[in-house]
Amino acid sequence: xxxxxxxxxxxxTTEVCIGAVGEDGRFQFLSGASRMTTGxxxxxxxxxxxxxxxxxxxxxxxxxxxxxxxxxxNEAAPVIGDTAMETITETIITESSMIGHxxxxxxxxxxxxGELLFLENIWKGKPGTPYIVxxxxxxxxxxxxxxxxxxxxxxxxxxxxxQADEAVLVENRLSKKIPIVDExxxxxxxxEGKLAAIEVALPGTSIRMLxxxxxxxxxxxxxxxxxxxxxxxxxxxxxxxxxVVIRTPHGNVQENVLPAGEITFHGEKDVNINIDSxxxxxxxxxxSAGEIRDIDGxxxxxxxNMLSRIKTSMADVAQEQDSEIRITDILAxxxxxxxxxxxxxxxxxxxxxxxGIAAMVKTRHLPMQKIAERLEQELHVRSxxxxxxxxMASLGAMTTPGTRLPLAILDMGGGSTDAAVLEADGRxxxxxxxxxxxxxxxxxxxxxxxxxxTTAEQIKKYPMGKVESLFHxxxxxxxxxxxxxxxxxxxxxxxxxxxxxxxLKIEEDIPMERIxxxxxxAKRKVFVRNALRALTAVAPDRDLRKIPNVVLVGGSAEDFExxxxxxEALSEYRIVCGRGNIRGTEGPRNAVATGLVxxxxx
Amino acid sequence: xxxxxxxxxxxxxxxxxxxxxEVCAGIExxxxxxxxxxxxxxxxTLAYEAANESMLGSGIGICERGLAMQMMHLxxxxxxxxxxxxxxxxxxNLGANSARAVKKMPFRAVY
Numbered sequence: 117x118x119x120x121x122x123x124x125x126x127x128x129t130t131e132v133c134i135g136a137v138g139e140d141g142r143f144q145f146l147s148g149a150s151r152m153t154t155g156x157x158x159x160x161x162x163x164x165x166x167x168x169x170x171x172x173x174x175x176x177x178x179x180x181x182x183x184x185x186x187x188x189x190n191e192a193a194p195v196i197g198d199t200a201m202e203t204i205t206e207t208i209i210t211e212s213s214m215i216g217h218x219x220x221x222x223x224x225x226x227x228x229x230g231e232l233l234f235l236e237n238i239w240k241g242k243p244g245t246p247y248i249v250x251x252x253x254x255x256x257x258x259x260x261x262x263x264x265x266x267x268x269x270x271x272x273x274x275x276x277x278x279q280a281d282e283a284v285l286v287e288n289r290l291s292k293k294i295p296i297v298d299e300x301x302x303x304x305x306x307x308e309g310k311l312a313a314i315e316v317a318l319p320g321t322s323i324r325m326l327x328x329x330x331x332x333x334x335x336x337x338x339x340x341x342x343x344x345x346x347x348x349x350x351x352x353x354x355x356x357x358x359x360v361v362i363r364t365p366h367g368n369v370q371e372n373v374l375p376a377g378e379i380t381f382h383g384e385k386d387v388n389i390n391i392d393s394x395x396x397x398x399x400x401x402x403x404s405a406g407e408i409r410d411i412d413g414x415x416x417x418x419x420x421n422m423l424s425r426i427k428t429s430m431a432d433v434a435q436e437q438d439s440e441i442r443i444t445d446i447l448a449x450x451x452x453x454x455x456x457x458x459x460x461x462x463x464x465x466x467x468x469x470x471x472g473i474a475a476m477v478k479t480r481h482l483p484m485q486k487i488a489e490r491l492e493q494e495l496h497v498r499s500x501x502x503x504x505x506x507x508m509a510s511l512g513a514m515t516t517p518g519t520r521l522p523l524a525i526l527d528m529g530g531g532s533t534d535a536a537v538l539e540a541d542g543r544x545x546x547x548x549x550x551x552x553x554x555x556x557x558x559x560x561x562x563x564x565x566x567x568x569x570t571t572a573e574q575i576k577k578y579p580m581g582k583v584e585s586l587f588h589x590x591x592x593x594x595x596x597x598x599x600x601x602x603x604x605x606x607x608x609x610x611x612x613x614x615x616x617x618x619x620l621k622i623e624e625d626i627p628m629e630r631i632x633x634x635x636x637x638a639k640r641k642v643f644v645r646n647a648l649r650a651l652t653a654v655a656p657d658r659d660l661r662k663i664p665n666v667v668l669v670g671g672s673a674e675d676f677e678x679x680x681x682x683x684e685a686l687s688e689y690r691i692v693c694g695r696g697n698i699r700g701t702e703g704p705r706n707a708v709a710t711g712l713v714x715x716x717x718x
Numbered sequence: 719x720x721x722x723x724x725x726x727x728x729x730x731x732x733x734x735x736x737x738x739x740e741v742c743a744g745i746e747x748x749x750x751x752x753x754x755x756x757x758x759x760x761x762x763t764l765a766y767e768a769a770n771e772s773m774l775g776s777g778i779g780i781c782e783r784g785l786a787m788q789m790m791h792l793x794x795x796x797x798x799x800x801x802x803x804x805x806x807x808x809x810x811n812l813g814a815n816s817a818r819a820v821k822k823m824p825f826r827a828v829y
Contacts (some may be wrong), residue, residue: 221749257743586791586792602791608819609822609823610824
């Protein structure tokens with residue numbers, strides 16, 4: 117009896133599978149294991165991860181690693197994926213002309229117009245002039261209220277802007293009801309003496325006057341030309357609970373379109389496309405260019421820098437010359453990113469247009485042979501490089517119960533989405549496409565404005581719930597879950613992710629519905645689009661309907677909702693599509709390793 | 719008929735008046751009603767009984783220069799937050815948190 121080990125080195129995990137071949141040629145699977153890939157796929161540091169995975173698999177069948185007769189490594193596809201994001205618009209406030217944010221507790225309601233006046237200078241105020249008073253946090257709420265009450269009988273105070281979070285406290289002590297905006301961080305930048313309009317929305321609604329260009333015109337008495345120039349201000353105030361617009365002669369909010377630049381596809385013919393045309397335009401241009409040799413961007417523009425950055429970082433990994441690294445595929449996705457407006461007074465953000473791009477770099481060759489040699493030295497077990505990744509994955513996927521030839525696999529990993537069709541006569545067609553799990557994480561991170569990529573990864577992976585009391589939470593599907601022991605109060609009121617065995621708190625204050633929407637949208641934008649693109653490329657006669665069944669394998673096939681999304685999307689083409697179950701036991705993992713062992717039999 | 723107002727209950731015993739004022743300000747800014755009342759017992763007892771007395775299920779105990787926030791149905795002594803010799807901003811946020819517990823909003827940092 118001989119023991120054969122199949123080893124698959126992926127972008128993120130290394131998988132092994134152990135099989136035994138008897139004297140009579142009978143074959144039996146014994147064990148398998150999965151470990152994090154150490155180092156970049158296809159480089160010597162991988163050996164460490166391979167050894168520990170082999171050790172774990174052999175431990176399960178209580179045998180030493182030296183009992184293995186042959187290790188078979190996959191000929192990994194020489195593709196490495198990377199992602200980048202570029203905003204293509206930016207908003208700049210010049211001369212502090214507005215404040216628009218969502219303080220948790222503003223006070224009063226309605227709108228008012230007046231001249232800005234700092235509280236410390238209130239004695240300078242003239243009777244008969246309407247004022248909006250500005251108070252820094254040097255004044256406590258009691259002092260501020262007392263001072264205002266002292267002057268209210270003689271001065272016409274119409275509204276109040278506070279730095280501290282004390283709007284309700286001041287309002288409760290004032291002798292006159294006025295709208296009060298609080299939590300204005302950079303209050304020193306408010307220009308005294310200018311005319312300003314202030315608005316606080318009624319509870320449960322958002323502002324109405326200041327989010328309307330004509331509303332601003334009415335309050336500040338603007339002419340047609342000036343009204344035109346405040347339109348971006350009105351736009352960026354939509355949906356806010358409180359706002360201040362200040363009339364400054366040169367003040368404005370500008371929405372700049374950044375010089376986004378062009379992408380050039382070098383294919384059967386060269387095609388240029390401007391990033392401004394959005395993801396759909398870019399993808400259309402890509403497919404019209406035919407087979408792609410390389411992609412680059414206009415020099416000294418955002419996209420140009422982005423693509424050359426990807427190439428440089430790939431060159432470091434593959435240790436090849438920059439010029440030999442070629443980008444052979446990209447996936448562009450439209451997105452919106454909340455970006456803090458430059459020149460803001462209270463940390464206002466604006467949703468800026470952005471394009472997320474995943475690029476796939478083809479290098480000439482990965483040094484798999486060197487890995488096999490090193491492995492042989494260290495383990496004293498014969499090791500060979502055997503079989504192309506996609507073919508092996510198809511062979512492994514065939515062990516899923518209920519499949520038949522011709523069979524298509526869709527291998528959704530972290531960096532790339534690969535597809536292969538295995539025909540009944542043994543022919544295999546393969547394709548590698550840019551864009552997979554990492555692009556989804558990046559989209560989630562930017563659209564939700566998250567500080568860390570790790571949080572975005574976790575949002576992608578785990579379902580959510582909102583802790584509604586110390587004893588129960590509402591899950592994302594509406595169900596309730598109760599707890600015997602009280603939940604740690606730090607989780608109270610927060611959205612939490614339900615990782616196995618623990619709860620992870622999302623620090624940012626984002627409603628659960630919004631996270632759910634962004635998460636599903638990101639997955640759909642990347643995976644459904646890429647699945648159709650990849651399967652069309654390998655389908656007989658490029659006709660999707662000629663593929664009878666698709667088996668989903670790879671890390672992203674383990675996701676709790678991506679396989680269902682694809683099953684739904686592909687059912688339109690009468691394709692049987694579902695998560696693979698390698699050897700009937702392994703789920704979508706281990707396809708390549710299993711294929712490597714199977715292929716030993718021929 | 720006894721009518722209970724929906725309010726956060728604060729039980730105090732020899733409470734530091736400045737701390738109490740900050741706690742009240744925190745609750746008031748959140749727009750929730752509250753009531754301050756003298757009570758007997760140690761800090762855990764004050765907070766526990768305040769929470770169970772409050773029809774909103776949220777209470778605060780202040781004993782000299784120590785403060786604790788408690789919620790209904792939590793065991794006595796297992797205070798949600800507990801402060802000893804705090805800074806004023808901590809008291810303000812502790813008060814805000816007792817109100818935010820009622821509004822089911824995430825707590826502010828108190829430590």
